[in-house]
Amino acid sequence: MRSLGRRDVIPSARRASRRRADWRRRGLVLFLMSPWIIGFTVFFAYPILDTAYLSFFHYDLLSPPRYIGLDNYRFLLHDDPRVWPAIKNTLWLIAVMVPARIVFALAIALMLARIRSGAGVARTIFYLPALVPPVAATLGFVYLLNPATGPVNKGLGVLGLSGPNWFQSPEWAKPSLVLLGMWAVGNVMVIFLASVLDVPRQLYEAAEIDGAGTFQRFRHVTVPAISPVILFAIVIGVIEALQYFTQAYVAAHIAAGQASQAGSVTTSELGYPLGSTLFYPILLYDAAFRRFTMGYASALTMVLLVVAFAVTYVIIRRSRSLIYQEGTQS
């Protein structure tokens, strides 16, 4: 004889009551989640969907959007002469600035981890540049690296060296921005410092007993132990490089230094000198907020979205085997 299930003995009134309680619980969950849901919908889902939608339209914000199919994407990929230089410049940033910042931040963190006295002061000093607003920092660097009047070139001159034209030179403008990026590396450095200090001492002692030297201890103990943080720094660095705007925009305008028609700024100053600092987000800004070709800017944004996703995905997939995790082999 089949035993009666508990459900079978619950009267229908109780089942209805439980269902009501379930709905109330769901309602409460929904209510508690509503700030996130509203925020996600308004600030995340809607802008993305609207951007994707507008990328198929000609839209100047004055007249109603007009459907033009894939014309924006066609113009982006085939006709706009500034897209590929902007992509190349952005890739240069990813290839040079991201590793440079990570290596520099790690080196500073390792140095600070070894300091015994005055560690707090030293950490503060190295972190301070990260607190300087990017625009102010850029203005400062353009001044320091002014080829004619800047103290850097004057100092080089005293040593008998002729300094480059820095932000005024197409060859040196991007490296100048890298220098600026390395100077303001405090945020990454602090994370590295925390992770370096967190590496168990016994691992170093064991490696030392095994005869490992300084470099070997760094290579085989420090790096594996902080590898998740390195991955984090790479991913964040790449995303920041894909969004690189403020410093390049300010530096180009200040270094260009001259106005055209009685004080107005020309589009040619974007990316000054010779387009060497024309990065993808600057192109996007130009399309959206100077030319007001919102449909085209939306297409540029969608491409950036796909590229950012793809790059991040590839980095995470490729680095999985290189990341040390507790209980797994590095």
Added chain:
Amino acid sequence: MRRGLTATLATCALALVVAACGGGGSKSTSTSAASSTPGASTAASGPATKLTLWVGWSDRELDVFKKVVSEYDAAHPEVTIDLVGGIDDDKITAALRSGDGPDAVSSFTSSNVGAYCSSGGWIDLAPYMQQDGIDANIFPSTAQYYTQYNGTRCALPILADSYGFYYNKGLLAKAGATAPPKTVAELTELAKKLTTRKADGSLDVVGFDPFFGFFQNTPTSFAPLFGAQWQDQNGKSTLATDPSWAKMLTWQKELIDFYGYDDLVKWQAGVGDEFSASNAFETGKLAMNLDGEWRVAFIQNEHPDLQYGTAPAPVDEAKSDLYGTGYINGTIIGIPKAGKHQDLAWQLVKYLTTDDKALAELSNGLRNVPSTTSSAKSPDLIPDQNFSTFIDIFNNPKSSTNPITAAGSGYTDLFTSFLANWQAGKVKDLQAGLAEVDKSIDAQKEQAEAGQAP
């Protein structure tokens, strides 16, 4: 995925923030009326309507403009005017698109009138002019041209700019020159003679800097010196087909190479800001310069002891009949579509653009060229020998401006980008390069006229 999405959103947010920052920072200078004056309008019966007027002038120049506006303000109790200075075309365009702009707005970039008219961002002023019996012929023909697009007059000229030649009399005398050069060949020879270097080989005084992007050196301001034409009768770009362009660029590059590109860039980085008292011409670091008429007022204000002279810019020796002409453009003023008080705004625009006394007062303070034919002869104008050069250039029938197109100043942007490469020595085949720019300009124009992508 989330990170990727976040990256894109963050990019958009960043761009928005930057754009918002770009829109701020203007100096608001309310010029509300203190009292009405005799002859003032008596139309007001209720509280005064606040009219917002955006202009590009700032600092000292804005003060001059403010004074003239305040006179109108005082005479018209029905309005109180909020004058905002330091406005550029980016801000104007942003306001047009946002639909929340000023009641009247002026721009230094007359070539953008095509974009403002064709987009409908600035309203057609013809009905107002007809209603008030204003004939466009009170403005010189060039000024009439750069304030309309395809027959739609969505702007009026409010003062004009003409470009001429400034020379430092002391430096020229030292070099044995008794008069300013009249041809490009003379200019080149004198520029080389006037150039001096420091002990380390870097440039100290530059004779004439032909670098595009430096101060007022643009293809638009150089084109009249060689009689270079921007487009043919069909509106097609003629950079490659008009040999004047190649001649001009070859001369320009040769002079840059005389200084050395890197040396010149370094010198430019060391001289002061164009619109400051450390302007290279004003401080004697630049012996000769192509500049607008406003420099007369700047010099008077900042370096009144500077011994300088003005003259029409030197021209191509093969086209000596061009001497006396120059590039002309001007400040334009219009009424945005989104303006809430268009009738009142028109009265203000009419006053600022057609009242000879107001124009003369503005011209005296700003040393800009008065933009009606009658105001250019106004007895209220304070005579100045250096300034009169520019009035003559403005009134020369052969002086020219650049074409007004639906793409606004987009075509000059394309050309200027090419020129940046050219003067840096990155262009191997000038003719082929110019032909490429022609193609891009024609395509851009076609797109703008058709309203197609992007």
